[in-house]
Amino acid sequence: MGFARITPQSSSKDNRCWQYVFVGLRADACPHLYPGGIMNTHRFFPVAAIPLGVLLFTLSAQAQEHTNPSPDDRLQMLMDMVDRQQREISSLKQRLTDIEMAQRGRGLTAWDTAQIAQVSPGDGSAAGSAGTPGGGAAGASGPSSATPIGETQQMQKSTSESQRTPAEEAVVQAQHAPLFDHKLTIDTGISYSYYDRRQLVLSGFLALDAIFLGQLNLGETKANVWTFDVNTRYGINDRLSVAFDVPYLYRNSDFISGGVGGAASSVSDISKNSANIGDVNASLYYQLVKENANWPDIVASFRVTAPTGTSPFGIKLGTPDPTNNNLTTPSRLPTGNGIWAFTAGLSFLRTYDPIVLFANVAYTYNVARTFDDVSAVEGTTQPAKVKLGDIIQVGAGMALALNDKTALSISYSTAISRATKTASPGGAYTTVAGSSTNAASLNFGINYAINKHWTVNGYVNAGMSPDAPNYVIGLRFPYTF
Secondary structure (H helix, E strand, O other): OOEEEEOOOOOHHHHOOOEEEEOOOOOOOOOOOOHHHOOOOOOOOOOOHHHHHHHHHHHHHHHHHHHOOOHHHHHHHHHHHHHHHHHHHHHHHHHHHHHHHHHHOOOEEHHHHHHHHOEOOOOOOEOOOOOOOOHHHHOOOOOOOOOOHHHHHHHHHHHHHHOOOHHHHHHHHHHOOOOOOOOEEEEEEEEEEEEEEEEEEEEEEEEOOOEEEEEEEEEEEEEEEEEEEEEEEEEOOOOEEEEEEEEEEEEEEEEEEEOHHHOOOOEEEEEEEEEEEOOOEEEEEEEEEOOOOOOOEEEEEEEEEOOOOOOOOOOOEEOOOOOOOOOOEEOOOOOOOOOOEEEEEEEEEEEEEOEEEEEEEEEEEEOOEEEOOOOOEOOOOOOEEEEOOOEEEEEEEEEEEOOOOEEEEEEEEEEEEOOOEEEOOOOOOEEOOOOOEEEEEEEEEEEEEOOOOEEEEEEEEEEOOOOOOOEEEEEEEEEEO
16 A cells, blocks of 8 residues: 655635645545545545556456456356366276276175275265265265264165166066066066977887787877966065966877888877866065175065866776777877976075076976876776975076176976876775976076067076976067056
């Protein structure tokens, strides 16, 4: 702040008054120099006020410029901010990729993925922690120190499921259990199975224990089965789900046998067809353990199968070709087992991104039932009680997620059935020779998630034992509401 020396020019009283006036004093600071509080411009000239006024004007203009930036400046500031944030996001993405690739060497579980996903973009700390910028907003989506223990545990239990990709969810539905977090799923499917069996029929005797004298006939059966079914699943809560399945079957079988007119080189070929509803079933699924860091996903299931299809017992056999007594065919083809069955099972699933491991075990109890007629001879009636052999089913496999929407799977399954027993009224059970079976198959599947509602599951099963179909081809289209 400057000052100027003022020299009075008129009154004697002013001549006796020398004043040093600081620039910036009020106008009434000196009544002699400023009579009436108004500065006399003829007697006063503020020398230091000129540069100070220029300085104040410049500072005021600069402050106004910073306070009200131009639209171009604001746009440039926003662009710089976006560019800076994009660089930070790219850096975090690279960090996340490095962590995932490092973890895949030992197998990254869905639980591990969830822990990585909880890293906040701010500084790499857990979402909602004190070191996270905007921790209040982040805490709404992740467990924090302020979250009650019960809520934290519940969030941790469901974290693995929320981190599954659509392709992994499709594998869960196809190989494991329903998705409990969805209310309603309608799963329609169609499959084709082919069954080819050849049987050598000997009619004669052995001479000298080495030479067979008689007729040799080769019988062959080719069965084609088309199955269309609708499976409706409803999730009651996050652990309990129910399902109801209604199948419809179309069967076509060719029966081929040689010996027409007594000539082994001549064959007869008879075709039979049937179409009817199959055995409907209702299932209950309960999730015992949700997948976490220490345990796989474990689901218990219970299924009840009702004998709504046509029964295989009491179907009469006949000789449709009068010139070939070697060929016998059934009067109709069954579409069900004819008995009630109860199945209890356990299913296990573990996610190691990008691999999903699964296994299952089940036991089927077939309820004994009395039939009015079980004889296959035309014109003969034979009531009996039939007890089909119980079945043990075991399977295991793995799926590989190619990306977020597509997964490939391979598995092996086997169903071992005990021998069937029959009992006449009031008699004891007798075992039916050759009725025990072992149906094993190698299964290949592909799962594709079209969107969050539609999924396509395709599969091919190759029979690995004589009791299994030669192959099965199928497609399923689950739709989740």
